[in-house]
Amino acid sequence: MNCRRTVGFLLMIGLALCGCSGIQSPSNAAWIAQPEFVEVDNHLLTARITPQKGEYPYYAFFLLTLTNKSSADLIVDWNASRYLFNGRPQGVLVFEGIDPAAVKNARVPSETVAPGAVFTLEIMPMRLIAWSPIKENTAGDRSISAGMLPVGENGIHLAVRHENGHITIPLSVRIFREGSP
Structure with a gap:
């Protein structure tokens, strides 16, 4: 019986020491992106993509800015665009107001950017988000919540169509916590 108490006591001390060990949580670390944005x-x-924190202490999404410098429409193909992590595709990108069924069925409507227009949108990796339950969807509420972009190379592979074909644009930044390599 005394052995159980001793083991239990030692276990509690070990847990307390682990709790005070200084392991950084997302909220007590300084998050840095290098470069601050990347542009093609x-x-x-x-x-251009610029990683953003929004209301979070960590980077949670990207601000995509696309300027059409051509004389024809540019079409952003969301179904072919991907989140990149450490140079590898890691799933689709989502944004506020997107229909979950359209994402599931790969039928997200494309975005048309007219000649001379500037298009901006906050986008995030689907694999890192949380969907709000339908019963919680009300006017003005967010339907998705962004998750933390992990330490490493984060970016997007943007698929764009134009009158002469299509182009793919890889854009990535390195995200790390202060003090980490």
Whole structure:
């Protein structure tokens, strides 16, 4: 019986020490993105992603800015665009107001960007989000909640169609916590 108490006591001390060990949680770390944004600029378009924290202490989504420099429409193909983690595709991208059924069936409507127009949208990896239950959906409430972009190379593989074909644009930044390599 005394052995059980001793083991229990030692276990409690060990847990207390682990709790005070300084292991960083997302909320007590300084999150850094390098570079602060990444941009591709060519004769058709300028595409930029900027990692954003929003209301979170960590990076949770990207602000995509797409400027159409051509004389024809550009079409963003969300069904072919992907989240990139450490250079590898890791699933689709989502945004506020997206229909979960459209995502599931790969039928997310494309976005048309007219000549000379600037398109901006907050996008996030679907694999890192939480959907709000239908019963909680009310006007003004968010239907998705962004998750934490992990330490490493994070970005997007943007698929864009134009009158002469299509292009894919990889854009990535490195996210890390202060003090980590």
